[in-house]
Every structure is written in C-alpha cells, then in structure tokens.
Amino acid sequence: MDSASFSILRAQPFSSAAAVFPPSNNTTARFFALPKSNRNPNLVPPFSSTFPRNSTFPGKCLHFDRFAAFSSLSGAQDQNPSQELAVLLEVDGVLMDAYRLGNRQAFNAAFKKLGLDCASWPEPVYLDLLRMSAGDEEKMVNLYFNRIGWPSSLPTSEKASFVKNVLQKKKIAMDEFLMSESLTLRPGVEEFIDESYKEGIPVVVLTTYSKSGDQIARSIVAKLGQERVSKLKIVGDKEVEQSLYSQLVNDTGLSSGMDEQLAKEAIKSVSAEKQRIAEEVASLLKLSVDIDTSPSESLEKIIAALRAGAEVAGLPVCDCVLIAGSQSGVAGAERAGMPCVVLRSSLTARAEFPSANAIMDGFGGADLTIYKLRNKRRS
Template sequence: ARRGAGSASGAHGGGGRRALQLVVLEADNVLADLHLNAHLPALNQALKQHGAVWEADKTLYQSCLRMPHDGSFESVARAMFLAKGWPAAAGEDSEARAEFCAKLHASKRKAFVAMLEAGEVQLRTGVQELVDAAAAAGVQVAVLAGTGSHPEDMAAQLLVRHLGPSYAALLPIFDARFKREQFQSIAGEVVEPCVAGDDDEPESADLMEDVLGLAARDQRRSLAADAARNCLTGGIIIDNSLGAAPSVRQSAFRALADMLEVEPSACVALVGSVSAAQAATAAGFVAAAVRAGVAARGEFPGATAIYDGCGPGGGATLSRLEALINQ
C-alpha cells in the first residue's frame, strides 16, 4: 500500500481534491542555476589557466550546448574552440587537442567543486521557502542529482549542505541514472553496494564499513562519509557514481516512488532539463519546469507548467504544485 502525505492546503480528498505527496527538485537546474552560476564561471577559470585569451559568454556557452554533440565536455569544448580559436597550448594535431580538452575538463571540474564547497553558488530565490513549506505540510521532498554535473562532484550534496545541517536528513538525494536492481532497501534506507540476499539484512557495522569504503575513494572523503552516515540515520543517498551524464532514467523516478511509498500521479517533479521532465512524465509523475539560464520556454514539451523561478509572483510554490496534480 502506498503511504499518503499531508496536503499543502490541508485537503485530504474532500470534494475529490488529491493531496500532494512528494516534490522532486532537480539539483543542477532548480536548487541552483548551475550552468550560468557555476559551470560557466568554472569553465572561464579553466580557460584562463590553460592560456585562452578570451572568455566564454552566455551566448557562446548556450550555443555550444545547443549544438549536436555526444554529451561529453570535449565535444562542447571543441565547438567553442571552432568559434573562438584554439589556445596555443592545445597544439595542432587531434591527439594533442584531445589531451588538452581532458586537462581543461579536469581544471574546470576542480574550479566547479571549489565554488560549491566555498558556498559561492547561490541557491535559487524561493527554494528554501518551498522546502520549508513542504516540510510544514507533511509533503515529502527529494533531490534529483547528476543531470548536469558529474556524480563524483557531489553538487547536490554540497547545495543541500549549504541549506543548513537539518536539511541533510530532510532531503533524500537520488541519482538520475539510478537503477532499482542495483540497490536494496534496508530498513527504509538505501545504500550501495548490497551484497546480501533478498532475505538477508547486513549488520549496521558491516553496512557502514561498506559505504565508508566507497566514500574513501572520493577526494571529498569527509563529506561523502557524512552522507553515508545520513543513510543510516534517516537520510537516503542513491548514487550509482557513473561517468558523464546520459539522459535521466524513468526507472529512477519509479524506484523513488516505490521506496518512499507514494503514488507517482500525486507527485510533482520540478526540473530544469528536458530529459528529466520526459523521464518524470514517463514514470507517471507530473512534471513542471523551472527555466535555467540556458533554456528557452519552448524546450519543455512534457511539462505541465513552466516557471521562471520559485516563490510568489509567478514562481513555483507548494500550492501551485499541488494544483497541478488536481488539474
């Protein structure tokens, strides 16, 4: 049986009105506009470090993201260099330029994470108020990670951390490429990896050792270890730590609904990427979009509503999201 949740308006089915059970917030585009406020400045730091005499502006960055490419940083960077010219340090042959792009990418990721760790990336206005309103109304909130940044950069975890210490357990984080068969639910928490059979539950000590062993492989060990501990004390971390971000899997949303025991049709996914909107809709969620700085209003054909931000005055609010499931 699915578990219900309190309604934002206090209605529990009176007059046929349905209660909102879950709001999913995409980290990369909804918690913060990471493309414009983190990825782009980090890229410009890396370009300067590697000898470029120009900076990428919003128009160039947006154009290169929109061009057909394979989703890799190198393909986007090559499009940028075709428009602006290769730095001398890149060399002339394709092998040297591929190596240059790899070094540039590593520098860009380092700058990106440094900005997040230092708290230099501002959350969207109204996001914290939306989370607080949901908590007060008994509506669950989860964070979708890995749609626009590398999972190992832990952008979602860092953004949640900057909300405040009490939010780590309040906001479960799940990865965009999550597959249900890769994980096992243990007393309500989800962890990786699972080595037990369906009828076996590992001891907490063994589970902690396993999770912390994974965390030790990450360069931000203390943060990853804290996240792992949250798994055992009420939080949920679902992250399969794959490489470059492919399209979001609808199985991620279905698995989340199963584990939180909510009805997909009573859940809203507030996202900022096309693939996330499509995956949420395919999984039976109601998809709503918040435009990122590099997105246009016409780019969300699967979204029921499109907002320019969060909060009053035309943004996404809890009451507006609840209204979407009752249309």
C-alpha cells in the same frame, strides 16, 4: 471526585460482562459489573442508571462526551491529512543555478591552469557561445578556438584531446566552486521546502544523477541547513540501489513480480516489432539496419531514481511531481509516468520541453508554489 473526558469512536455492546476502567492504586476497584438492561444493547447504559449519582469508588469517574468524541476524531484527521502529493527535486538547475553563477568562471579557471593566458570569456562572449552551441560545452570550446585561433604548438590531430583536456580541467574547477561556501541556492527554494513541510507534503531530493556526482550534490543540499535537511528525504546512489524497484529490475535478492515480467516482455515485443519493420523497409532499399530501441544507461538510471524517490515518499509514481532542471530528467519522468514541472535556469532558458506538464522560471510569487502544484494536480 475527579473527572476525565474520553473519546468514543463507536459504542460496544454491553451485557452482563465487566467494564474495564483505567487502573488505579486499588486493584480491586478495576472491574465493575454492569446490570442487565432492556435498552438497546448497542448503547452504553447511562451512568445515572449504573451508579448512584452520589456514589464514590476508588479510581476516576469517566465522563463520556459525544462532542468531545467527534472533536477528537476530527482533530486526528486534521493532524494526519491524506498525502495526495509528493515533490521530487533535482539538484542541477533546481536547488541552484550553477551555470549562471560559476560555469563561465570555471572555463576561465581551466584556461588559466592550462597556461592559455590569451583565452578568457567575458560574459558577452560566453553567452554568445552558449547560444550558438545550444549549451554543448564541447562545441563551445571548438567554436571559440576556431574564432580566435588554436594554440600554435598544437598539432591538428590533437585538437580533440585538447578540447577534452579543457573540459576535464573545467569540471574540476566547477566542482571546487560547487563545494565552496560562496555558492548560493536559488531564491525561494528554502521557502518552497518550508511550505511543503507545513502542508504535510513529502519532499525528496534526488542527488544520484547530478552531473557533479552524488557526494557533491549532497554538499549542495547541506546548504539548506541542518534543520531543513532533517525534514527532507535524500535519494542518492545507495538509496536507489537498495530500492525495491532496482532489486526487481536487477533481480538482486528478490524475484521479479508478474507485472515487472510482463512489462519487460512488452518492451521486448515492441522492440522486436520495430526491428522487423525497419528490416522490411531496409530490404526494399537493400540496406542493413540495427535499431537500438532500449533506453540509454543514463536514462535507466534516472528512471530508477524517480521510482526510488516515489518509494521513499510512500506514494505511487503518478502522485509524485518531479521539479526538473534538465532535459534528461524530463525524459526520465515521461518514461516513468511521473508528472513533471520544469524550472528554467540559465542553461535551459531557451530550451523546449514539450513533454513537461508546466514550465516555470523560479520559486514563489508568480512562479512555482505549493498552491499552484496542488491546483495543477486537481485540475
């Protein structure tokens, strides 16, 4: 006689009702009446009192094992651990350090396209300009040409348009570099993503507010490999637009909930109070002021992306951690109420991030690991 092991989560009360067994080829053997018993009605009658030890019947005899039941329950819990953490990754400065690898070369390519053969930035010159301008590329160009001299054919009134043209050509060259196969990802990022997947931690990559745009950012993500990308969730422009948060805020297809309306009214009240105080101070000084207390459009886009990322991960914003490589990402996380860890890059090596929860120099080893993120969340 065959034997099958069943897991019991809880015993069901039995009376004179029928017990249901797995179907067999003989449909007449599917139901068996259980005799009444004076035992505790919440316990299943032992098979020895229900069927003779040597009895046979069509179908399989069920062997109930308490140890197997609890082992099965424990195994199910192990396979589905509670997701107490999700990781959101920026592209710029996190998946790759493009400024270290290609920013200087992109400037030199722009100078070449404009026919400025005398203009070239060796690494010491580039680093010096980067330090003096605090990473502001427009200032870098102005500082450089103020030092070596502007093109002789360039009128003074056209310096601003000249700088703008240089930056446009530089962006084109940078985008071409980002799309090239020679670009490499930051060391350790692939292992970090693999470890997250192994630990059951959702990883969401935010491509929507990348400086190079959603499409180029997605091409960078593709460098992780098809198998690894299949384990990720990507939030781009389309995903943000379709998120519940964006629909609530923009009132597209859904009416704003009470919490959202209250939040909007609170922001309006705070802004109005700031304006009132400023006007009182200004009246004493006989000045006219108009304070813009609303978040910038770019910051609103980042906040929407972070909330969409939390939706995709299936966790509250406070249970997600943004791994940021930009000041704007840190500012957005602070406004959204999301914990944030900064990963320094060549562009932000000397920058300060007072609102970040932690600052790391890279992935793995003494820097950012899943183990450290978990401990940070629990502390």
